[in-house]
Amino acid sequence: MEANNTGSTTTLVCCSIASTQVLELASEGHAMFAEVANLERLDVVDLPTGHWPMWSRPGDLAEVIQAAASLER
Numbered sequence: 902m903e904a905n906n907t908g909s910t911t912t913l914v915c916c917s918i919a920s921t922q923v924l925e926l927a928s929e930g931h932a933m934f935a936e937v938a939n940l941e942r943l944d945v946v947d948l949p950t951g952h953w954p955m956w957s958r959p960g961d962l963a964e965v966i967q968a969a970a971s972l973e974r
Contacts, residue, residue, distance in 0.1 A: 908941050912944045913937065914954070915948065915949075917952050920945040923937065924937070946969075948965055
């Protein structure tokens with residue numbers, strides 16, 4: 902991620918790993934989630950579907966994306 906994107910609002914949809922664990926790993930500097938810790942404006946949504954929510958819960962995923970796109974940024 903480029904440094905100039907850290908101030909943009911980002912929506913993180915957590916499907917395989919709960920958001921609490923993702924945020925904990927990010928704060929601990931885990932390489933896979935290190936950039937998450939640098940985001941200044943982060944919305945987190947849990948959608949516990951496994952790896953492919955577009956197959957298992959496409960309607961729910963569409964609602965999450967629509968809600969994220971509708972937020973005032």
